[in-house]
Amino acid sequence: MMEEIRIYQSYFSAVAIPLIVIAIPLYGMFKKVSVYESFVEGAKEGFKVGVMIIPYLVAIFVAINMFRACGAMDQMEQWLKTPLAFIGFPPEVLPMAIIRPLTGGGSAGIVADLAQEHGTNSLITQMAGTMFGSTETTFYILAVYFGAVNIKKTRHALPAGLIADVIAIFLSVYIVRMLLG
Amino acid sequence: MLNYIWAGLIIISVVFALYKDGEDLYDNSYRNGETLSVQIQGIPPGYADLQDPGPISVSVKISPADYISFFDPAKDMDRVTRGIKSANVWDEAKEFFAKPLPAKLVTTSRGRELQLAVPETLPTPFNVIYESTKDDNDLLPAYLNEWTPDPDTPNLATASIKFADVSFVSVKKVSSIMFVKANAAVMFGIGLMGVIALWMGLMKIAEDAGLIAIFVKLVRPILGPLFPQIPKDHPALGLIAVNLAANMLALGNAATPLGIKAMESLQELNKEKDTATNSMVMLLAMNTASIQLLPPVTLIAVLGLAAADLFLPIFLVTLVSLGVAITAAKLLGRMKMFKKTDPMRPNNPNAEKGGAA
Structure with a gap:
């Protein structure tokens, strides 16, 4: 039981972040947002x-x-x-x-x-x-x-x-x- | 509050270090100026008469009993040896000094000197002497006071050695760590930039695409009452929800940039830009005590399989502590001393123009 939870956990953490990273621009494109420009705009703030x-x-x-x-x-x-x-x-x-x-x-x-x-x-x-x-x-x-x-x-x-x-x-x-x- | 804690940490550190070093000086914990008798194997005959003998490889045997009586456990060495995990630091010493230490016998301007090559782990308080007096080649210098060749065994001599004086260990440590960590903080901040930029970029897309607005609607019923100062349909609530979700799922890398993004959004609403609003305090409190559905990656890395057992305890503990954090943030916010500094209070004389209503 615990072993299974651990496996799912490792699957989850492996997949969760890439999924989010794909999903957001995908949805953005679907909504006709210029995703590249938006990303750069936002990322600038990171610095x-x-x-x-x-x-x-x-x-x-x-x-x-x-x-x-x-x-x-x-x-x-x-x-x-x-x-x-x-x-x-x-x-x-x-x-x-x-x-x-x-x-x-x-x-x-x-x-x-x-x-x-x-x-x-x-x-x-x-x-x-x-x-x-x-x-x-x-x-x-x-x-x-x-x-x-x-x-x-x-x-x-x-x-x-x-x-x-x-x-x-x-x-x-x-x-x-x-x-x- | 932070003012006092911050200044307190620094002042306590320096005062405590000075106090400790004073105690060490008073007790002569590191036996400055005292000699320790050792046996040296490998001193050639007639060494005393040689003018410039050059380095000679020898091995130095320190008897555990001599070492122990040198530092004299009967005196209160508890303070010096404290913080050592081993139940008995003297047992550690016995084991350590069972083997002779390799050394070089050299002649320096200070006279005859032994340069001891020591392994990485040393018994306390020997390690302190080593750490504070080792030379550039990581060798421990010890001055050779006098030596008497053993009449029966060739090349063996009984000698007394003296280590360099050790003082102000703690103060030196505290002041050197200051500079090291100031540097480390800068490197750390720079190291964070990439991840923050990545997530801020993604969140900007999410915002422009209207994802955050959808999120706001979803979480409004739950989070709304906790953040009464956020106007309806403001994106801050959505960003807070994203941050809390990342935290719950132990997406440590993502949670921090998302939290920063949420803070920025709250800052837009703030009327006094250098003071935290109640919403900001709430967000911070919820972050420090976030519910964990999954244990953090670090814990899994450290404990391996055993971390699986901790799912339930961690979940239960965080469930309660989140409740405590929310209650504490709310109740403390109602206290007079914090209420009168609330940037959102009506008729705040420090309110900046341009801050959202």
């Missing part, structure tokens, strides 16, 4: 956006990686371990919980690391994997999405995103334990 987000990316990348490099995260882990173990949160996945909103690559690395150490079918890896799959790199999304339109005052975007992240991280632990434990 503006790419340049526009760079300052925002620099701000976020630098701050987050300085924080990761200074070792404060290890300290945080040390402090949080005991209270979290008390509510049933395994300390092994704590780095994942801390890093996830900050960096996508770093958190994928943690999943890989845990998989190697505990095995891909261990509860720990499954919890970390669920966290990875169910949350996003909030800081990155914020930098890119708001950077693209030059929004500097983000108001309640970050708190709202982080609240959802925290809930998702805790839920991952409990739901995985319930369903797979």
